[in-house]
Amino acid sequence: MNGRAHRSRGLRSTTRAALALGLLLLVVACAAPLGPVRHDPITPDEVHEHVAYFASDELLGREAGTDGERLAAAYIIKRLEVLPRMQPGGEDGWLQAFTVPASLMPTGPAFSAVAERQPPEDETALSDAELADQAAEAGALEQAAGDEAAQGESVVAHNVLAVLPGSDPELAHEVIVLGAHYDHVGLGEHGNSLTMLDFDAAPLADRIHNGADDNASGSAVLLELAESLSTASRRPRRTLIFQWYSGEELGLLGSRHWVEHPSVDFERVVTMLNMDMVGRLTGSTLSVGGIGTNAAFEGPLRKHGQILGIELLLDPVGAAPSDNAPFHSAGVPVLFFFTGLHDDYHRPSDELSGLNARGAARVGRLIEAVFRDLDAIDSLPPFTAAPGAAYMFRPSAWLGLALMDTPAWVPGGALVSVVVDEGPAARGGLQQGDVILRVDGGRPLDAAAVEAAMSELDSARTPRHLQVWRNTSGRAVTEDDDWLDTHELIELSVRASVR
Template identity: 40%
Template sequence: MKSLCVSGLNSAMVLSGLWALLAVVCSPAAGVASEATKLAESKVRIQQDVGVLAGDEMEGRGVGTEGLNKAAEFIRQEFQKAGLDVTRVNGGAFQTFSLPTGTKLGEPNSLKLISPKGEELVLEKGRDFEVGAFGTSGKFAGEAAFIGYGLEDKEAKYDDYAGIDVAGKVVVCFRRTPGQGQKDGPFSPAKGGGRQGDLRSKIVAAMAHKAVAILFVNDPYTLADKERIREAAIKKAEGKVVTSAEQLADASSEDQSAKLTALKDAVTQFRRSRDAATSPVDELMPFGYAAANDGESLPAFHLRIDFLNQMLRSVGSANAVELAEEIDATMTPRSRVLTGWKAQGEATVIRQSADVHNVIGVLEGEGPLANETVVIGAHYDHVGRGGSGSLAPGSTDIHNGADDNASGTAVLIEVARLLAAQPKKPARRVVFMAFTGEELGLLGSARYCKEPIFPLDETVAMLNMDMVGRLQENKLTVFGVKTAKQFEEWLREGNKTTGFELIEKPEGFGPSDHSSFYTKKIPVLHFFTGLHPDYHRPSDDTDKLDLDGMTRVATLVNEIAQVVINTPARPEYVEVKGSANVMRSGNRPYVGTIPDFGVQEPGYAISGTAPGSPADKAGLKPGDLVIEVGGNKVTNLDDFDLALRKFKAGDKVDFTVKRKTETLKLPLELAPPR
């Protein structure tokens, strides 16, 4: 057969021929298996692959787990079986780099309170206090100061730091926010509240006011709520005992055995509820609660509320519950120095990291376009056993991530098989890549774009699959259809075979790995079947996948890939303004920056800006390092997010950035949330 990539051929004629060839190859007349048979075989392979990737032995494919390494090796083996070259990264398939995986508690850890009379209260870890993994290591000593909820919020006109100097002091504050029982209070969900009360936000505020350490105590509202829940559980269990006893008394001789068993179960549950009520309501956050942070921090501890009350009483103050009630009623802070009281201690928090791998397999091209590259990718990591990445609060169950993104990875492997099985070599090189670190911020794709194994200026397109396992109402969303002039036509033509109801999105920027490539001005297509209630929860399992839908996605990606790979004219890049968001950012104003997670320097590094965005208009550029937003210090992405939440759309805010050897202040007008 003559090569379809002969120079001088009319592109339209070649494209028409490609679609015709695909139709012929897939027909029974071509002497191959029927389309139905091939689809059935493809479905079986996809089912097997996704079953392995989303199995419990993969431990949720979390960064730092052995399961993630097992998944990487499985993908490498399947790439090799498909006929890909898995030796192109220093003789292997793995592009390896290191990522932070969390923290562990070292030694020593200590905390003591010193009264105005010089008496020392030496506290016991695990009983009186716990160390926060979200804090940092270090020794500290300073006068104690109570700062309410430790909040600064201009929009709510609430500032626990107003009128008090905490420089050099150890601050003590409640967790969460004031007015939690108020449906329309300034920190209620209706007003976009909640994020202001997170632990990192309070640490950032304490650092800004030059505190040397922070001691958290449980807020009285939460403690009272826990007490109410306990009392309700005891009453419910007690009622069950009474009901079961009455049913046993009235039971016939045939039913007495079953009713007696029910009564015993009810008594057991009552005893459990009663015993639970004897444990302290004022529970300490275990080490590891909340995510560790790679930015600047303070030594952080969780202290039992009784010790705060002891300090408050000695300085003639109302107790913690009374102060919280006053704050809730008036929305007026009650901060004060705890005159004469000192806190002294040490925390040892050890940051951990692990090597992770992008898995790369290559199908070399043949002919005049062989040095050009098409990337086809999907991320294979997930959130492990939950933690900060989970939407099931407190869950430590394995999150198998069947849809996110074992589905995309299984489709990637199948597309590799389909393309490698073609009778003729592709015109362009095809790089199949299973990315790691996507759940932590597109880290794997960002690393490849920073250290590509083939030149990015010769990379003509990137196709990405992320969450393609839950086809609903036959609707397939495809992002990036306007990022190349030809994509719209190619997508619609290719879909004639698969018959999806396409939801076409023009933008090239969005919350998956294609964004890293579009930042480099590479046209992208991203395939997505939609969100669902199991997203980032342990319930995202294989029994809920639509295998037929996944098989059709693989067919569509394969057909479009063949056209992208073999058409003589490379896709023509188009700059599309805006960013596609799968989920809204809540009450945070929109800026339009694209993070660069490969930079280790303190600050928020950006790899680019969305065209036409506030960041673009303000003059932010790739490589800039944001170190301050509106007077708020920024040491990492979390700080950047928290700083933005202090402002609203329409506010003009100064962004301080480091650009090579310069430090610039760029005024930026914030846009409404997206």
């Protein structure tokens, strides 16, 4: 998709792509094979095991195009290889490679070689000589990747694709995609981090964004779904493609690439189910977006939500800021499963300790049950466009942003953690990282007060005037900095939309 940035790279980029692919294939080839798999329903223990690896420090935050991303891909592939009837679905076995423009990548130590660390249970399978060879190749890749970023060149990232052929001769030509992104924001160097760390001074361990919820949780649930559906006695009627995307955190790069360069005829795709941040189920409440894109969705969701004791917040809109969006734009019905934002979002504190593995397993069982009901329908209803920017917690006035409380050393206000493209907040000029101090000239407010004031229906009739702190220093600000020296107080006007 980003070919315009790379047409002139020639042999040099091709060589680096081959080196990156070679390293990933080496990691997979050296992995000790797992034993035969019997049917095992989705379990909290297995979800926890997968997330524990994906969110470990050894992967340095799974930045797209880094060794950490490739180790996560190797972990997924090792488990797919033992599943019955599961087939590689990529251009290179299980993989689909794509390029990430250098303009989206950091130039710092997120490219550190971590490939000498194998997925769990693998160390005993490698001899000293094999480990030495692998470490040498990892070092060469680190140097190549570092040179590439420093010189303004692209890097290579990979989607992981697996195909489970359908069992019904009349329906096997139809494809249902189950997807989740497995990348995260690495060391937070490309602007997606919401922490206020001094990245130059902080130790490495404090800078790693492990992304246990975002989106190790979704990747783990997808892996559990692949195991459950491939080993069940009742085989799916339609063909399934399980897709783990990289580059989501850099702009949905992996899912966009597959939609633009599909591994099957795209006309065969009838539904896409996306799971992103499903590891923080709180109060049994789950948001599901996209129910307006197909008339068959709402019934199974409500039925199985009630059976599993999950309270559903249903949003008709299909264009959430996640990997379902490219499919919706291409005319495919989508569902987006999401347990909600939290204070650890895009921060180093999104750790394994915050995972609700039991809740994530319940979400996985819901997705499997809904899929089964949809797969039982002989002729699925057609796609229905459900435009608009999705945000599942706005029953009235909608702003297209998410807010968090600021640290105690910030002089009041609400931190803008997410701004949806082309939403009301974005049109009004708000940016991620801004701190809203006042609404309509009132007293300084915290996140809850700003949200309450802005969610009133009056906000959709009359623009709200905001006083906003904006960081003008060009760097991350810490409590040791003078706030007034690093921030400017600006005035903005935002008008909400009615939902």
